[in-house]
Amino acid sequence: VERLPGVPQVNRRQFLRSFAFGGLVLAGCEEGRDPYDGAHQKPLVPGAKAWTPGQEKEVATACDQCPAGCGIRVRVVEGRAVKIEGLPGNPVNRGGIGPRGLAGVQALYDPDRITGPLVRRGPRGSGRLEPIGWDEALELLAGRLAGLRKAGESHRLAIASGKERGLTFDLLSRLAKAYGTPNLFDPVSTRSGPMVAAMGLTQGVFDLPAYDWSTTRYVLSFGSGVFEASCQQVYFTRAAGQLRRGRPGGRAKIVQVAAAGTRTAVLADEWIRILPGTAGAFALGIGHVLARDGTFDQAFVAERCAGFERFRDVLAAYPPGRVAEICGTPAEVVERIAAEVAASRPATAFADCQELLAANGVAAATAIHSLNALLGAIDRPGGVLVQRPAPLAAWPEPELDDAARAGAAQPRLDGAGSRFPLAGSVVDAFPEAIEAGDPCPVDTLLLHYRNPVYARAEPERWRRALRRIPFVVTFTPFLDETAAGFADLVLPDSTGLERWDDAGIAPSTGFPVYGIRQPVVAPLHDTRSTADVVLDLARRLGGPVEAAFPWSDAKTAIAARVAGLPAGKKAMKALETAGFWADETYAFEDWAGSLRTASGRFEFHAPEHVELAWKGDADRYPLLLLPYTPGTYAEGSGANLPWLQELAADLDRPMRTSEAEIHPDTARAAGIEDGDAVVVESPVGRIEARARVDRQAHPGAVRIARGGGHTAFGRWASGWGANVMELVSAADLDPLAGTTPILGTRVSIRRAIS
Numbered sequence: 213v214e215r216l217p218g219v220p221q222v223n224r225r226q227f228l229r230s231f232a233f234g235g236l237v238l239a240g241c242e243e244g245r246d247p248y249d250g251a252h253q254k255p256l257v258p259g260a261k262a263w264t265p266g267q268e269k270e271v272a273t274a275c276d277q278c279p280a281g282c283g284i285r286v287r288v289v290e291g292r293a294v295k296i297e298g299l300p301g302n303p304v305n306r307g308g309i310g311p312r313g314l315a316g317v318q319a320l321y322d323p324d325r326i327t328g329p330l331v332r333r334g335p336r337g338s339g340r341l342e343p344i345g346w347d348e349a350l351e352l353l354a355g356r357l358a359g360l361r362k363a364g365e366s367h368r369l370a371i372a373s374g375k376e377r378g379l380t381f382d383l384l385s386r387l388a389k390a391y392g393t394p395n396l397f398d399p400v401s402t403r404s405g406p407m408v409a410a411m412g413l414t415q416g417v418f419d420l421p422a423y424d425w426s427t428t429r430y431v432l433s434f435g436s437g438v439f440e441a442s443c444q445q446v447y448f449t450r451a452a453g454q455l456r457r458g459r460p461g462g463r464a465k466i467v468q469v470a471a472a473g474t475r476t477a478v479l480a481d482e483w484i485r486i487l488p489g490t491a492g493a494f495a496l497g498i499g500h501v502l503a504r505d506g507t508f509d510q511a512f513v514a515e516r517c518a519g520f521e522r523f524r525d526v527l528a529a530y531p532p533g534r535v536a537e538i539c540g541t542p543a544e545v546v547e548r549i550a551a552e553v554a555a556s557r558p559a560t561a562f563a564d565c566q567e568l569l570a571a572n573g574v575a576a577a578t579a580i581h582s583l584n585a586l587l588g589a590i591d592r593p594g595g596v597l598v599q600r601p602a603p604l605a606a607w608p609e610p611e612l613d614d615a616a617r618a619g620a621a622q623p624r625l626d627g628a629g630s631r632f633p634l635a636g637s638v639v640d641a642f643p644e645a646i647e648a649g650d651p652c653p654v655d656t657l658l659l660h661y662r663n664p665v666y667a668r669a670e671p672e673r674w675r676r677a678l679r680r681i682p683f684v685v686t687f688t689p690f691l692d693e694t695a696a697g698f699a700d701l702v703l704p705d706s707t708g709l710e711r712w713d714d715a716g717i718a719p720s721t722g723f724p725v726y727g728i729r730q731p732v733v734a735p736l737h738d739t740r741s742t743a744d745v746v747l748d749l750a751r752r753l754g755g756p757v758e759a760a761f762p763w764s765d766a767k768t769a770i771a772a773r774v775a776g777l778p779a780g781k782k783a784m785k786a787l788e789t790a791g792f793w794a795d796e797t798y799a800f801e802d803w804a805g806s807l808r809t810a811s812g813r814f815e816f817h818a819p820e821h822v823e824l825a826w827k828g829d830a831d832r833y834p835l836l837l838l839p840y841t842p843g844t845y846a847e848g849s850g851a852n853l854p855w856l857q858e859l860a861a862d863l864d865r866p867m868r869t870s871e872a873e874i875h876p877d878t879a880r881a882a883g884i885e886d887g888d889a890v891v892v893e894s895p896v897g898r899i900e901a902r903a904r905v906d907r908q909a910h911p912g913a914v915r916i917a918r919g920g921g922h923t924a925f926g927r928w929a930s931g932w933g934a935n936v937m938e939l940v941s942a943a944d945l946d947p948l949a950g951t952t953p954i955l956g957t958r959v960s961i962r963r964a965i966s
Contacts, residue, residue: 276708281717304912322927374661392619406573416808435567473908489824492576497535509588558594605776610760638950828958
């Protein structure tokens, strides 16, 4: 590269630093005007009467932009939160922070936030949401719920939460129990049902696994996004630095087995391309070689496992030659990878939830996780761990009355535990149940951080279902598609920087970590934390429901829990100062804690339906659809956060545009060139996007990011891109976990007619 006269030479590191800084500074700016000016005149740190010029402080709290629960510290200047950084002491992230966490301040100052409670006046779709006072809104809701309960129909209340951990979800769960409804929906089946089911089947632990990344020597990753979008991203990236600096015994190797050349594939030591939806078959091929050659951990299998002989029969049906036909990968590669993992122990097989969201998700997850048992990596250094909980004090069990017991005894609407035996809840079976019932089986629906008419497969199913439900209430800081078009009552939640909450981390470290979220600034608007609203609602319902919630506010409820920590009554004050508590010790080979099956062993299961059947006519829809979650996808999609949306995946890629990523061979066959406007169609819908011709795309697939295509959600979210979920078929939920098959839909692609 020729140096231009008078231009100082800039090295790669300097350029990247300046580019990253400039991108963050310029993001959201418009013609030199601060788009947030005037949106933050009110905030004061709680308890402070005034701020003097230049006064500032830092507050330790926890991020709420994904389930990881990273510790953050927020710089507050003159009462305004101006910067978020990683909290150095928190072992989840050790001071690191991802782009989603950095953008949390924009969620706080989003000028399109809901500023107070809203009630619908007029028919749905009319757009007539008008302000209502909190007392009037809660009296309206409490009166409706009291009437249902008095009529013996408490089961006609349904609650769907978008957060599966933490104080608010626990309070909503308690409300369902004390009030008397079985119809509580959490997002576990939506996000991570297959792996949770696999852990339950094999180890008796119905939770995601944790991993001892720091001491492993080989990571076999199946379609994970640990360098881009996984909630393990910050934790894994830090550990990967240790893995690659080299240690006594050699440098660890990271192998990505996936259909597309993602960022994780690029940053891995090796990328093995397979056909979409065939990760489980590839895992069984590795297991076949380990069993055939006797290179598995025979002592662990003999002492700590059950059902191996039956599982061995399954492995026998997947020799490398057959796996090559299924996965599109040479048999020699299967042989080599099996030899490498056997020789490089401790080794770990890791599957991200995104790869498993398919009709064969539980089968694939079980096959992949079983590799960890064959490698002797269960609850051992460098292997798979069970996340230990913090020693919190338990809340007293609520005393149920006859109405609560009768309501809870009604069958669930979604078939969880019966039709789907390993599912805690199946949110995408909900629309079918609503449409089938006459009269509508749900009278009142509470949605907490749920936007199903945008985020779920076949959104039209949800539109039809919500039209039938007499009363819909949503708790959200933002006027998303569901709130704008279908809610009868909108109760705006305070953001994570304005409320008391706790941060139960997604499994990652193995050892116990507990964080809190505390108000960094006072609420900017007339909003309330959903936790406080649930407590207020319980008081208004009175009787046994009120008695089940003996806390005055969210902070008091948290304090009742943290009294179980070693500091006892002083624990709450310590948490307010530090932002977290952790005990960085892990007792390996604690078999009573890590193997909770009836046999007390790791139980091998013969996975059925490992091979994925794609939905749609192959002649009409010759390509496979690969929706994916990009690193810019935060809670609620993140489309309303300019700092995220202006982080293009590559320097030459456009911002705020939905791209259909296709291989050059696919583009050539369809007469498509890079940058063309294209139409992507599936058996259930069609969208328009911009073609991205990329050699790292799979030749038989179309890959499209989630996050575009909003019709609401604020000025920065709406009006750009396309919603890939309009293409995804909701048919064929996983028969065990009820998982929505994000993978499994066929599509066609053609140039758009100009």
